[in-house]
Each structure stands twice: as C-alpha cells, then as structure tokens.
Amino acid sequence: APTNTPEPTATPTPDPRPPDQQVQVPDVASYYHLEISSVNVDTGEVRASEVVEIREFRGERPDLLYFQVLPAAYGFFTLDAAWLAGVEVAPEAINGGYTLVMPLPADLATPFEIGFDFRLSVGYEGSGWGGTARDGEVLRLGYWFPVISDDHGFSETMDPSYTRVADGFDVRVNHDPDVVIAHTGTVVAREPLDDGRVRTVMQASGVRDFAMTLARGYQVDTGVSANGVTIELYSLASSEARLSDADAAARRGSIIAWAANAVEQLSSLVGPYPYDTLRLADAGPSMPGGVEFPQLIYINPNYAPLDRLIYHETAHMWFYGIIGNRTLLDGWIDEGGAEFFERGLPTGFTERPAVPSGGYLYWLDSSYLELPPVPRSAWYYAIYEQGANFYYDVLETMGWDPFWAAMQDIYANHAFGIVTPWDMLTTWQRYSSVDLRPLYQEYFRYVWIDAISGPGE
Ligand SMILES: [Zn+2]
Known part of the structure; x- marks a missing residue:
C-alpha cells in the first residue's frame, strides 16, 4: 500500500447533526477521584469511595445526571452512601439498578461535587466477558465505578x-504488596502503609474511563514501538502451563510486537497514539477474547488467532477510546x-470477512435494542463483519489517499470527543470524488442520507 497520505485538512463537521445524531451524554468538565481503601484479589471484596468534581457544563445544563454502574448488572455493587454538594442524598436506581439518577437542584451552580461510597463483592460472571469479574487469579475492575452516562439498559451484545473524556482521573488503591496492577494512566506514587500494605497512586488524562486488572502472579514484559509508545504485557504463568519456557517467552514477545505494529500503523494512518503506554493484561482463563479500555486491553493469551485479537483490541484504542462513539447505538x-x-x-487491507450464508440478519445501523444476544453469530456478523465490509467498501470506492485523509480529518475533529454516523458519513463524502450515498443506502436506514452533500455540491 502507498505510504504517503495527504496531510489532513480539518474541516468542521456540518452542523447541526440530525435529531437522531445528537450525543445524549452531557458535555461536562469533570474530574474523578477514586479511592479503593481495600481490595482482596482472592475474595473480590472491594471498598471504594468516589468524588466527581463537576466543574462546568459546556453545553446545556441537565436537570439530572445518570451514572452507569456496570457491576450492579452482575449483582456485585452495593451503594453505602451518596452526596451531592455536601448533602447526603439517596439516588434512585433505575434500569434494574444499572443506572443511578442524581437530580440537580435548579439553584446548584458549578463547581460542585458528587460522592459515592460503595462496596463491590466481585464474583465470577457466566459469559466470561464481564468487565468487572473474578477470573482465576485475576480481579478485573473495568467499568467498576459509577460514571456519568445516559439513560440506557444493560446490553449483552454491545x-x-x-x-x-474527563478532565482527569486520580485513582488510589491500597493493596497487598505482592499484587501487581495493570491499569489506565500512569503510576505517580507507591507508598508503604503502616499495616504492611502499599498504596499505589495513579493518574490519567485524555481518557474516558479508568480500568484495572489485579493479580499476584503477573509477570511484566515491556517493549517500545518504533514511534515511542511503551507496550507492557502482564502475563500469568498459569496461562502458559502447556508451553515450554521458550515458547511462552516467544508468545509474549509476539504479543508485544503485534501491539507495537498496530500502534505504529494506526498512528500513521489515522492519528497519533496520544499516551505514553499501552498495556495488555491476561484477564483470566474464562475471557473468551479481549475487551478494550483506555490504555488497557484485557486478553486471553490462549485465544486463536492471537495476532488478530491484538490488532482488533489495539484498533479500539482509536475507535471507541481516542475517538469515542455511541457504542450501544x-x-x-x-x-x-x-x-x-x-x-x-x-x-x-486485502482481507475481507466472507459474507455468511443467508447474508446478514440485521441492518448495520442496528442498536443494542434490536440485536438479540442469541445466537451470538447473528449480531457479531451483522455489526462486526458487515461493518468491516462497509469500511472496505468505502475505502475501495473512495480510493486509498482520500479515505485516509478523511480518517485523519475524523481524528482531527473528534479525538477526545464523540463521533456519530453523521460525522463519519459526511466526512468520507467530503473527501470523495465518487458519490457514496448509494453505498450508504445499501447498509443503513438513516433518513438523512439524501441530505448529505454529494461530490461537488
Ligand atoms: Zn471489539
């Protein structure tokens, strides 16, 4: 493939977005302080407190805030207390406990703070995909604290x-000294506590979430990509039991090399990886594949084909992580x-997914509410593989250079923001000398496709 792509010329996305393309999560300058006063990786018991600084509403000030609490969907979450601007409150739990509703009094001005004291009794989770779960010797803490979101239910598919993206995260964890943490962000301090435990202090900025995995047995291997990103791999001997020492070392080296290569290619094609480190962590033997968080990827190193898993999850650092989107929709x-x-x-960019016999059962724009979890193959094919074929169709219709120039425009305009289908489809069309709207009509039901300006219009 050609290596020279045009410099992106960031052109503002036409506004306004159509009604179904509005981002419902409030645009709020927020800073999360998270403190885990105790964590037991053997039992999954976690005690935590959270303070969210609400610094400023950049857009419309909402009447209430929705906090998504994923561990509640698994029955792992207990709220002990909540505060709003120093006053104890009792937020209503909706969506089966998955969402906490925090009304904001009309006379409450920014800045103010919202606080939660909570416990997690993290257990095993049946599907293996659980962001927060115990798995073998690993305690996964992903989507583990109440986070500002919108009003939606739990999804088994998306x-x-x-x-x-928050202004920042400050995360303090008191833990046994032999526990190793794979995490978003950067460790800024490790302090011994009087009782023999250790406090690890981490901070992150430019990220939309903060996740960790904890295990006593993690071995850490490190590499550096050609563009200077440190790749850290957190592995477990228990996952390498069937390998010779040499084969295990070779596999660890391959994982780091694939991740580094993905970071290099994506930085060149789409836009720079904006953090100094990317971490990949063995998330336990029940993990069916991988799960992405900012700067942190859960993997099962016994997944095959492992190289494809690493490329997939590393690509998520850009699409979902750096460039956010409405993942459920x-x-x-x-x-x-x-x-x-x-x-x-x-x-x-030569390998396309084969179309399954019988074709795709759902439109590409289907939301989580339209995708029955069973059979898994149906929604996986419809969204993942049909989606890949759509990206390929756009690339091949536009041509290599215009396609990557458009992708770099999307990065320039939407890094650290939320991109919508309107933004994606209009940006591709602006860089395309070919009318893409007939292609869009093949995949999507969006009523506004004809409202996109065609080539030369
Ligand atoms: Zn994925």
Whole structure:
C-alpha cells in the first residue's frame, strides 16, 4: 500500500447533526477521584469511595445526571452512601439498578461535587466477558465505578455506553504488596502503609474511563514501538502451563510486537497514539477474547488467532477510546472499525470477512435494542463483519489517499470527543470524488442520507 497520505485538512463537521445524531451524554468538565481503601484479589471484596468534581457544563445544563454502574448488572455493587454538594442524598436506581439518577437542584451552580461510597463483592460472571469479574487469579475492575452516562439498559451484545473524556482521573488503591496492577494512566506514587500494605497512586488524562486488572502472579514484559509508545504485557504463568519456557517467552514477545505494529500503523494512518503506554493484561482463563479500555486491553493469551485479537483490541484504542462513539447505538463505528483494522493491518487491507450464508440478519445501523444476544453469530456478523465490509467498501470506492485523509480529518475533529454516523458519513463524502450515498443506502436506514452533500455540491 502507498505510504504517503495527504496531510489532513480539518474541516468542521456540518452542523447541526440530525435529531437522531445528537450525543445524549452531557458535555461536562469533570474530574474523578477514586479511592479503593481495600481490595482482596482472592475474595473480590472491594471498598471504594468516589468524588466527581463537576466543574462546568459546556453545553446545556441537565436537570439530572445518570451514572452507569456496570457491576450492579452482575449483582456485585452495593451503594453505602451518596452526596451531592455536601448533602447526603439517596439516588434512585433505575434500569434494574444499572443506572443511578442524581437530580440537580435548579439553584446548584458549578463547581460542585458528587460522592459515592460503595462496596463491590466481585464474583465470577457466566459469559466470561464481564468487565468487572473474578477470573482465576485475576480481579478485573473495568467499568467498576459509577460514571456519568445516559439513560440506557444493560446490553449483552454491545459494549456499555460511551462516556465523555474527563478532565482527569486520580485513582488510589491500597493493596497487598505482592499484587501487581495493570491499569489506565500512569503510576505517580507507591507508598508503604503502616499495616504492611502499599498504596499505589495513579493518574490519567485524555481518557474516558479508568480500568484495572489485579493479580499476584503477573509477570511484566515491556517493549517500545518504533514511534515511542511503551507496550507492557502482564502475563500469568498459569496461562502458559502447556508451553515450554521458550515458547511462552516467544508468545509474549509476539504479543508485544503485534501491539507495537498496530500502534505504529494506526498512528500513521489515522492519528497519533496520544499516551505514553499501552498495556495488555491476561484477564483470566474464562475471557473468551479481549475487551478494550483506555490504555488497557484485557486478553486471553490462549485465544486463536492471537495476532488478530491484538490488532482488533489495539484498533479500539482509536475507535471507541481516542475517538469515542455511541457504542450501544452505533456499534458499527467501533466494532466494525476494529474488525476492519484487525483484518486490514496484518494484510495490507486485502482481507475481507466472507459474507455468511443467508447474508446478514440485521441492518448495520442496528442498536443494542434490536440485536438479540442469541445466537451470538447473528449480531457479531451483522455489526462486526458487515461493518468491516462497509469500511472496505468505502475505502475501495473512495480510493486509498482520500479515505485516509478523511480518517485523519475524523481524528482531527473528534479525538477526545464523540463521533456519530453523521460525522463519519459526511466526512468520507467530503473527501470523495465518487458519490457514496448509494453505498450508504445499501447498509443503513438513516433518513438523512439524501441530505448529505454529494461530490461537488
Ligand atoms: Zn471489539
């Protein structure tokens, strides 16, 4: 493939977005302080407190805030207390406990703070995909704290709802000294506590979530990509039991090399990886594949084909992580995109998914409410693989250079923001000398496709 792509010329996305393309998560300048006063990786018991600084509403000030609480969907979450601006409150739990509703009094001005004291009794989770779960010797803490989101239910198909990039996260964890933490962000301090435990202090900025995995047995291997990103791999001897020492070391080296290669290619094609480190962590033997969080990827190193898993999850650092999207509504952007890069990055963008016999059962724009979880193959094919084929169709219709110029425009305009289908489809069309609207009509039901300006219009 050609290596020279045009410099992106960031052109503002036409506004306003159509009504169904509005982002419902409030645009709020927020800073999360999270403190885990105790965590037991053997029992899954976690005691935590959270303070969210609400600094400023950039858009319309909402009457209430919705906090998504994923561990509640598994029965792992207990709220002990909540505060709003120093006053104890009792937020209503809706969506089966999955969402906490925090009304905001009309006279409450920013800045103010919202606080939660909570416990997690993290157990095993049946599907293996659980972001927060115990799995073997690993305690996964992903989507583990109440986070500002919108009003939606739990999905067994698509990822939990998108969140806005916060001003920052400050995360303090008191833990046994032999526990190793794979995490978002950067460790800024490790302090011994009087009782023999250790406090690890981490901070992150430019991210929309903060996740961790904890295990006593993690071995950490490190590499550096050609563009200077440190790749850390957290592995477990228990997952390498069937390998010789040499084969285990070779596999660890391959994982780091694939991740580094993906970071290099995606930085060049789409836009720079904006953090100094990417971490990949063995999330336990029940993990069926991988799960992405900012700067942190859960993997099962015994997954095959392992290289494709690493490319897929690393691609999510861009599509979902850096460039956010409404994951429950527009899964084709992040999952179709990750599948496109999973197949494209290792093959020079020559490998397409085969269309399953009988075709795809759902439109590409289907939301989580339209995708029955069973059979898994139906929604997986419809969103992931059909999505990859759509990206390929756009690439091949536009041509290589215009396509990547458009992708870099999307990065320039939407990095650290939320991209919608309107933004994606209009940006591609603006860089295309070919009318893409007939292609869009083949995949999507969006009523506004004809409102997109065609080439030369
Ligand atoms: Zn994915």
